[in-house]
Amino acid sequence: MISLYRRVWGDKNVISRRQYWGLIFVLPCILFFIVFFLYPLLTGFYLSLTKFTLLRPPVFIGFDNYANLLKDRLFIKSISVTLGFVLGSTLPTVTLSLFVALLFYQKFPGREGLKLIFFSPLLPSVAVVSVIWVVLLHPSGILTSVIGPLVGKAEITWLHDLTLSPIVIVVARIWSAMPFYMLIWLAGLTAIPQELRDAARVDGANRIQSFWSVELPLLRPTAVFVLAVSTISAFQGFTLQFVIAPNQGGPVDVNTTLGIVIWKYGFQFFRMGDAAAVSVFLFACIMVVTGAQLALGRSDRHTIN
Amino acid sequence: MANSTTTYESNAAFEARLRKRITKLILFSTGALVAVVFGFPMYFMTVSAFKAEAEILSTPFKWLPQEFVGLDHYAAAFDRAPIGQWYANSVFIAAVQVSVAIFFAAMAGYGFAKFRFRGRKLLFALILSIMAVPFQILLIPLYVEIRQFGWHNTYAGLIVPGLLSAFAIFMMRQFAFNIPDELLDSARIDGASEFRIFLTIAMPLLAPASASLVIILFLFSWNNFLWPLVVAQDRHLLTLPVGMTVFSQPYRGEPFVGPAMAVSTLATLPVALLFIFFQRYFIEGMMVSGIKG
Numbered sequence: 001m002i003s004l005y006r007r008v009w010g011d012k013n014v015i016s017r018r019q020y021w022g023l024i025f026v027l028p029c030i031l032f033f034i035v036f037f038l039y040p041l042l043t044g045f046y047l048s049l050t051k052f053t054l055l056r057p058p059v060f061i062g063f064d065n066y067a068n069l070l071k072d073r074l075f076i077k078s079i080s081v082t083l084g085f086v087l088g089s090t091l092p093t094v095t096l097s098l099f100v101a102l103l104f105y106q107k108f109p110g111r112e113g114l115k116l117i118f119f120s121p122l123l124p125s126v127a128v129v130s131v132i133w134v135v136l137l138h139p140s141g142i143l144t145s146v147i148g149p150l151v152g153k154a155e156i157t158w159l160h161d162l163t164l165s166p167i168v169i170v171v172a173r174i175w176s177a178m179p180f181y182m183l184i185w186l187a188g189l190t191a192i193p194q195e196l197r198d199a200a201r202v203d204g205a206n207r208i209q210s211f212w213s214v215e216l217p218l219l220r221p222t223a224v225f226v227l228a229v230s231t232i233s234a235f236q237g238f239t240l241q242f243v244i245a246p247n248q249g250g251p252v253d254v255n256t257t258l259g260i261v262i263w264k265y266g267f268q269f270f271r272m273g274d275a276a277a278v279s280v281f282l283f284a285c286i287m288v289v290t291g292a293q294l295a296l297g298r299s300d301r302h303t304i305n
Numbered sequence: 306m307a308n309s310t311t312t313y314e315s316n317a318a319f320e321a322r323l324r325k326r327i328t329k330l331i332l333f334s335t336g337a338l339v340a341v342v343f344g345f346p347m348y349f350m351t352v353s354a355f356k357a358e359a360e361i362l363s364t365p366f367k368w369l370p371q372e373f374v375g376l377d378h379y380a381a382a383f384d385r386a387p388i389g390q391w392y393a394n395s396v397f398i399a400a401v402q403v404s405v406a407i408f409f410a411a412m413a414g415y416g417f418a419k420f421r422f423r424g425r426k427l428l429f430a431l432i433l434s435i436m437a438v439p440f441q442i443l444l445i446p447l448y449v450e451i452r453q454f455g456w457h458n459t460y461a462g463l464i465v466p467g468l469l470s471a472f473a474i475f476m477m478r479q480f481a482f483n484i485p486d487e488l489l490d491s492a493r494i495d496g497a498s499e500f501r502i503f504l505t506i507a508m509p510l511l512a513p514a515s516a517s518l519v520i521i522l523f524l525f526s527w528n529n530f531l532w533p534l535v536v537a538q539d540r541h542l543l544t545l546p547v548g549m550t551v552f553s554q555p556y557r558g559e560p561f562v563g564p565a566m567a568v569s570t571l572a573t574l575p576v577a578l579l580f581i582f583f584q585r586y587f588i589e590g591m592m593v594s595g596i597k598g
Binding site for chain 1: 333361365412424439442446527550552553562577
């Protein structure tokens, strides 16, 4: 019996033979990984090289889909829309959430209660956020009553205005994303040893000097993380534009992000090949950001050592 | 002379105290301003669900309903759309996805942490690679695959792709490292089978460790939008986030703002309860997973 085990596993004793139970434990997840991740990931690349409308089997056409995308007005437009959304939402989110984290890091009466209220945007899903903002942005609604008098208007069609609608969607995004990034900043701040701040104080630094020369450099890993995560998630902007903007990404495509293009090509026009090609492009964009994150993280380690 | 020194000193003490007070006051006012700005939309949602339709949009904003309409908007929402069905769908899908994903992740995490088989590191790295690939990349090929399975527009199509969570496996592996080997070995000496050891010793130790994980997986399922949007076609199969978007548009000239706020409140209620009762796990889970993005 034991010699049979030896022949099967090539192992010497019971202990090392037992280790293969680990393989059995991870097996269900590995199967899932293959069927619902690896296989679709690879077929995604393949589909981007085909003409495929779901009705007939995919036909291999090489890089034609990519060549066509270069001439595709909606796709080109969606790149600038996505970049606008990424830049417009990431920088304010990152800086404002750092500011709020610094504020709530201080001690003052009522801090915990106010912090909890600040966290309230963590609760609604993006779909709920979208519906709430549609109501807040009603042409004669609450936001118009605040901004309207300043510009002398009784009605503002926030969502049907070509300039305003991408801006208000960015505002909704900043509102819903900030508490999460504030949490990350706060964790970063809390992780800085108090002795370092005290040492800076002893050396005669005031609060602002101590922030710039002690805390900010130590927050660099947090900054890299926050920047990367917020950029990557803004690149995938979809639900806000899908629900808040009129006609899924409108008006006149000013809110048509890459995600919306994937959805439109895939599920409105059933051009699966084109949709897959846009997905691959989006993947490449996100990989560039991930690469930058890893590179920045690495150089960071060098400066600390 | 001695007298003036004491006055001077108490003046300095008074100034320091005053300065501290003013700092606290400035901090409090800034904090209050931030809280009001960020808390307002959620307050607006909750209170508007009880206001008359015209009052919701009227200005200036009233902090409390002038005309309290009770549950009228809730009733209107249930009249207009199968909210109950969508709610049940979302609860059912979340329950299955969370429990199955936790079980398989516990198995895999235990396997990765407590056994030294060949290829262990490679397999774990492969699983982690899932986290670097955004879901939108998989949307088209996964949908095509689900159609081939005949799962388009079915619960299976909605649920099954969400049963694998790389993040859950990662967390479970971390937790499983803390299980003492002596405990497992003594069970082995008693002759228990490996699977029995997992179920009776490892699982009970892993389950409580995963409170924040359960909350995160629930949120992920409950809030999921893109996948149910493309998989579910029939009205009765929609999930709450997808279905409720009909309330973002006026409908046959009927009032829609009040019902929209009522449905939004209903959709946020379970998450709000989780936040209130499990605040620590909730925040901890959000931070380690980076889910909200």
